[in-house]
Amino acid sequence: MSAGNLSDADVARVRAALPGYEIGGQIGRGGCGVVLAGVHRGLHRRVAIKQIPPHFADDMQVRRRFVDEARVMAALDHPHVVPVYDYIEHDDLCLLVLEYLPGGTVENRFITAGFEATAAVAVALSCAAGLDAAHRSGILHRDVKPSNLMFAANGALKLTDFGIAKIVGGEDTLVTKAGEIIGTPSYIAPEQVRGHQLTPATDVYALATMLYQLLSGVLPFQTGSDALALLFAHAYGDPVPLTDVAPFVPHPIADAVMRGLASDPAQRYDSAETFGVAIAETAAHFWGANWLTPVGIPVIGADTIAAAATGGSRLPPPVPHTRPPGRGQQGPFAPPPGSGMQPGPGMPSGPGMRSGPAIPPRGSGPITPGPQPIRSQRPPNSTTGPPMPPGDPRRAPGGPGGQPSRFGSAAAAENAARATTPADRRSAPTMRAGQSPGVMPGRAAGPGAALPMERIRPREPIPHGGAKLAEVARADLVPVQRVVTLPSPRVPFLVAALLAVVTGGVAVLGIGVAERSAPPVGMVRIGGVDPAAETVVLDLSKPVPVTVSGGAADGAKLSVKVLGVRAGGESADLAGGAGELAAPVNRYVLAGRLTGELSLSRNGSETADYTFGVRTRQPATTTATGVGLALLLLFAAAYAESNARTLRHGSARFASTVGLAVSMGLLGAAAVGAAWVLLGREPTLLGVIACAAGGAAAGLALATGCRRVGKRYRYVRVQRLRERA
Structure with missing residues (x-):
């Protein structure tokens, strides 16, 4: 079957493999190949037919993994996971028969209509619910992104393309020899790039990346044009804080997203469920117990996440955060009616995180009644949704669904307290009494006159990088760690230090004896x-x-x-x-x-x-020889530092490697002279040669370590500077 549009012969082969289905035309092409439309002849059920490219299906290991994964996926029954109806092996074809989803992808809706913050969070909660069900069945998705989330006819979101990466690559994440990954590098987790073991936290990272994008319109790492540089950025770089690019996002939600983007999997949420609960509880806290109803994106099949989204989390309650003495009110915090929360001695410190300590609010200012006006910063290229008609529940005073917003005047002051610096206060949204969080300022809020949230659209092109399985040869794919490698510089640095110590010891203690022929005694x-x-x-x-x-x-x-x-x-x-x-x-x-x-x-x-x-x-020490040796030491040291710095910055690798070896060799020879001048150790030709050779070897080891550091610098920092220019 070709990688492009299907021929009549291609369709005929699929019909022969699926006699129980009427095969329609091509409805899409993804990273795994061509997707066809079909209808079951007996059930009259519309389906989508996805194929593993034939040149991969010829591999017996791929076929074995296809059968294993297809069986597991077919047994996975969850409202937010696309169901697998059938899987077929026929000649060189491996086909998956899936539910047909007519509502389009999250990516398409993001581009055409955009998402308000509430809708973006609802998308993330639906995805988290589906991922949690898959993880409990032992399945990792490995390629969570907006184009792999599709809307069903009833508006529910469903995850697609489960297990495709594992069917083709097994436990390895595959890339081409040119560094193009099978998947999308913009959402890849650091451990995937490094070739380490994958866990549910891997999918949490991709989900957090997607939510970051839906909330801000940009990705945590700039896409650029170099796929290899982007892989290095995810593996070894630090993402831009969400509050820097989207200051209107409530800080606790931003903190939860950034925790999901932690480079170390152990620092992230340990499961999609805990991440979903963290986001859901914070959303309920800011937008009221009924915030999810008017969004129109249901979250089903995950009791803990759904309960957290309505303010009634079924997880153990978080440790309460007590305000410092003398810093504002000390009485219990009274939640608004309908919030589903019980009064407690203080505000909770985090949204029900079971995998680590709760995230405290930024700043420790008091919560005092009264409005706290703060200037807002509106994201570029974002659009405001149309005004809501009279009678819409979101127009009711106090927040969505007519429930009084728990983020009223007192909570507005708390948000102001979180802005601990003037810059924070300038970038935070204005919160007035009775106004729901996320509602951007512009007109005075009042009964029946609440404004909708900002509708965020992409502020940069949606990345579609990554190799297409149907367009690459099996022999061109290798595990990602063979292409994106960053060995630790510790070993060469330790070798360089050891050689430097040995060289210094030889210079001080001496090696060899000066040849002498003294005259006879008494002559x-x-x-x-x-x-x-x-x-x-x-x-x-x-x-x-x-x-x-x-x-x-x-x-x-x-x-x-x-x-x-x-x-x-x-x-x-x-x-x-x-x-x-x-x-x-x-x-x-x-x-x-x-x-x-x-x-x-x-x-x-x-x-x-x-x-x-x-x-x-x-x-x-007072001779020209002593002064000359001192100058040689200074010159060699400066030359060595200059070459090492160049290598650390990823430039002029060969010339600087040679230069560093030569300068370190000169340092070794100069060390012999320094021992001669300062300690009276007469130099020998053997000692100078040995110290020069030891210094040069130390220089080569040091150059190796600096090149390893420079590789990271070149692919992460230089790329980032280029994108900012």
Whole structure:
């Protein structure tokens, strides 16, 4: 079957596989392939027929998972889950026969009409009810998004495309080698990107992302054009707070949504039920017990969520939040009539969250009677719904359904108290006495004159990214962790630190011994000291007396060696084997512990050459060599930091990697010089080579760690900066 429009041969093959159905035309194409319309011949029931692409159905593992998942889905009976009527294997076809849903998708209604905050929450509650039923049956959806929520003929919402991702990919989330995910990357949970174990919290994340979008018109992460960057953003980035893009959303609802978007699954709600209850209780608190009735989106098949939405939660009551002493009223909070809540010693601290601590209200200001006017900020590109006709229950004073709003003048002050900064107060909606929350200001509220909420539409294009199963080859799909990988930088950083410590130890303790060939004992005295017996101490500011006995020499030259290279020295005549030689080097150029070299000559020809240990009276720190080594240390350190910073920012990977290795190698060599100048540890060529190599290896390990950090920076922060520009 082709990935595009069906041919007559394609339809004929489906008819052969489904003789009990009249097969109609194509009614849609999704990520899993083509969707056909059909009618059961005996029951006259309209159905939708969904197919697993043939090139995947050829895989025996896929077919086995298809049968297993289809059986489980067919047994799943819930008002908010599309029922599976039948599943068929026929030749290379794997078909699912589903309920036909004529009401369109949430995405289509979001684009064409928009959603008020109450409707957006009702959509989320319906979805949470369906997900909870699926999770209790051991099924994860893995691709919750507005286009996978469809309206039935009676207005109820139903989740579709259950189990498709697992049928094709098993436990892995699949992506193409180019980074295009099977699904929609805008709603993917961090653990899906990282290739970790999936739990019900994975679907909670996608549901929270969808609710964030319906409430604000935007997604918590900018879509951009780079699917790989978006995957990294979900895996390792932080979402924009909902109150930043939709300040008119009540803060407790925004807090619950952001908790559902926590990067760590353990910090989210542990089930769709607890998330639904949290949102439902907060909605009932703000909009009254009957807020759901006029919305027209029923929430059924989930007693706890439905009870929470009407103010009568069946979960254990949350721990009450007591106002600080001396901060406003201290008496019990009296709920309005019809709210379904009992008076208590204080406001509840959170909407019935069983998976973690309740979310406290922002700020701790008092709840005092009287209106608290606050400027409102209206979202761009949003539209206000038409005025409600007389007699509509939502026009009744005090809130939806004619019930007195529990968010009256006292609660308005509480909302003002939550705006703890001037910016918060400027961005929060105006709440007047007797006005329901979410009602945007514009005209004075009064009996019979309540305004509708803002109707939010998309403020950015709806993302449809992700690969289509019907358009990709099976060999092009790999588990997501093979493409989107961000290994921890800890290991290379630890290796770099260990190598740096070893290099420093070699520089301080030394490695190798300077080669020396001292003259026979008693043959030569330099500065009154026999070099064969002890270290010669030289004052570089004075001539050095030399006495040679037991040999015929009429000339001598005193010099020094540094790493095997001779430096300085002037020849002088010896009279009777004795004389004074000039200091081998200038005291402002080189000093410290060195290897001295004495060359004896007769009639202009060198007759003997001896090496021995030398220590100068002048300190090495005041010499040009010491200053040069200090500058080399500073330069190498600055060069290393510059290259490391470049790598951490994800730029110039090869050049900066080489530069970091070279600069760290220079640091290792300079460390040998520092030990020589400061500690008197005479350097050796072997020691310099070993420390330079150790420093370069540490630099390579450090570069590896910085590149891993830079990968996150490149795909998350740089992408975000580009989108803000």
